[in-house]
Amino acid sequence: MRKIVGLILWLVLVAFLVWGMQLIHPFGYPDASTMDDYMIEKAQAETGSNNVVTSVVFDYRGFDTLGEATILFTAVTGVLLLLRTLRRKKESS
Amino acid sequence: MLSKIVRTVTNEFMPVIIVFGLYIIAHGHLTPGGGFQGGAVIVSGVVMLLVAFNHQEVKKVLRERLLSIMESTGALIFIGLAFAGIGTAFFHNLLVGSPIFGRIPATGPNPGDIWTGGVIPLMNFAVGLKVAAGLTAVVLALALFSSGEEIEE
Amino acid sequence: MAHIPLNFPFLAAALLVGVSLYIIIFKKNLIKLIMGITMMASGVNLFLVALGYRAGGGAPIYTGTPEETMVLPVPQALTLTSIVINVAVLALMLTMAIHIYRHTGSLDSKKSRKLKG
Numbered sequence: 001m002r003k004i005v006g007l008i009l010w011l012v013l014v015a016f017l018v019w020g021m022q023l024i025h026p027f028g029y030p031d032a033s034t035m036d037d038y039m040i041e042k043a044q045a046e047t048g049s050n051n052v053v054t055s056v057v058f059d060y061r062g063f064d065t066l067g068e069a070t071i072l073f074t075a076v077t078g079v080l081l082l083l084r085t086l087r088r089k090k091e092s093s
Numbered sequence: 094m095l096s097k098i099v100r101t102v103t104n105e106f107m108p109v110i111i112v113f114g115l116y117i118i119a120h121g122h123l124t125p126g127g128g129f130q131g132g133a134v135i136v137s138g139v140v141m142l143l144v145a146f147n148h149q150e151v152k153k154v155l156r157e158r159l160l161s162i163m164e165s166t167g168a169l170i171f172i173g174l175a176f177a178g179i180g181t182a183f184f185h186n187l188l189v190g191s192p193i194f195g196r197i198p199a200t201g202p203n204p205g206d207i208w209t210g211g212v213i214p215l216m217n218f219a220v221g222l223k224v225a226a227g228l229t230a231v232v233l234a235l236a237l238f239s240s241g242e243e244i245e246e
Numbered sequence: 247m248a249h250i251p252l253n254f255p256f257l258a259a260a261l262l263v264g265v266s267l268y269i270i271i272f273k274k275n276l277i278k279l280i281m282g283i284t285m286m287a288s289g290v291n292l293f294l295v296a297l298g299y300r301a302g303g304g305a306p307i308y309t310g311t312p313e314e315t316m317v318l319p320v321p322q323a324l325t326l327t328s329i330v331i332n333v334a335v336l337a338l339m340l341t342m343a344i345h346i347y348r349h350t351g352s353l354d355s356k357k358s359r360k361l362k363g
Contacts, residue, residue, distance in 0.1 A: 006271060006272070010268055013264070013267065014260075014261075014264035017263060018260050018261075018264075021253055021256040021257055021260045022252070024256060024297075026253065027253045027254070027255055027256065027296065027299065028300065028301035029300075029301060030297070030299075030300065035320065036318040036319060039320070040306060040319065044197070044200055046186075046189075047186055047210070047211060048186075048194075048195065048196065048197045048198065048210050048211045048213075049122035049123070049198075049210040049211070050122065050123050050203070050205050050209070050307060050308040050309045051121065051125070051127075051306075051307050052306040052307065052316070052319045053125075053307070053322050053323055053326075054121050054127050054213060054217075055122070055213065056319050056320055056322075057127065057323045057326060057327075058127075058213050058217075059184070059186050059212075062175065062184035063184065064323075064324075064327055065220070065327070066172070066175065067327075068330050068331065069168060069171060069220065069223060071330070071331055071334050072223070072224065072227055072330060072334055073164070073168060073223075073227065075334030075335070075337055075338055076164070076230060078338055079234060079235075079338060079341050080230060080231070080234055082341045082345065083234045083235070083238045083341060083344075123307075124309060129326060129330055198308070202308055202311050202312070203308065204309065204310055224330075228333075231337050238344070239344075
């Protein structure tokens with residue numbers, strides 16, 4: 001009984017997702033591209049690199065890259081911390 | 094430890110993979126790529142080493158203290174470069190126009206010049222070092238844990 | 247180029263998210279749950295990149311490109327960050343699955359639900 005209610009709810013959710021995808025702008029013609037047009041025009045003169053995506057990642061939006069480096073550092077610390085319990089068991093036994 | 098053919102081919106291929114990863118990191122401001130992508134390529138080379146050789150052999154070469162120092166150095170260089178231009182703004186690109194990395198390319202499509210980009214190639218190196226060292230440590234810890242060993246230090 | 251009817255790339259991303267929702271709701275094995283979460287992350291990345299496409303455009307790189315118009319570069323930068331964050335979350339999830347297996351002896355998600363004192 002619970003499974004049937006769950007299945008019907010999941011079908012309603014997927015139908016809502018698929019219907020919502022038709023309401024976004026047609027594929028290939030974005031609505032608002034003022035910021036991206038500015039970055040394509042001015043990236044070579046202001047940052048001095050040919051790659052517009054790299055200049056967006058490291059210069060125009062460098063703060064997001066700082067947060068991402070912090071997340072990577074925290075995840076590596078967490079994994080190396082969790083995989084150390086074997087030494088305590090060997091010492092205590 | 095796999096057979097002798099696999100070990101010999103792995104020994105021949107490792108420098109090629111590392112040079113390819115460093116090429117992707119170094120040309121991040123000219124071609125698609127950058128710090129994160131090049132670091133992932135280097136980590137895939139280390140995974141190939143782990144599959145072909147035994148855990149103990151790889152653990153003798155890549156100690157954990159060296160990996161920890163490399164990762165912290167990469168993070169500190171990244172933050173230091175971000176704070177270097179604090180007179181104007183945080184993350185200000187202060188090397189554009191100066192003689193180190195500061196040529197400005199011609200507008201429009203052009204063959205790339207590697208001495209452009211300002212502070213971006215240095216940040217690429219720092220992030221590539223950080224990602225390579227961090228993910229190598231994670232892969233080594235998972236491999237050593239499942240074989241019953243412990244991580245020293 | 248004419249309008250592509252039905253918005254096929256967005257439909258593919260929505261179907262990926264829908265299938266991974268089914269996996270997360272109805273499956274009990276821990277490894278299958280982790281695979282479902284990773285698949286949902288892939289669907290979201292595909293949606294982000296497909297949002298920034300301009301018809302007839304090329305890559306936003308100036309080194310030796312013949313194109314005139316370029317696609318939007320900002321969604322590609324956001325997708326880079328999203329991929330790295332998903333790798334970090336996947337590493338932590340796998341570590342916790344290893345610990346749960348060593349503690350309780352099985353990979354069933356119903357057996358590790360009780361809170362013991």
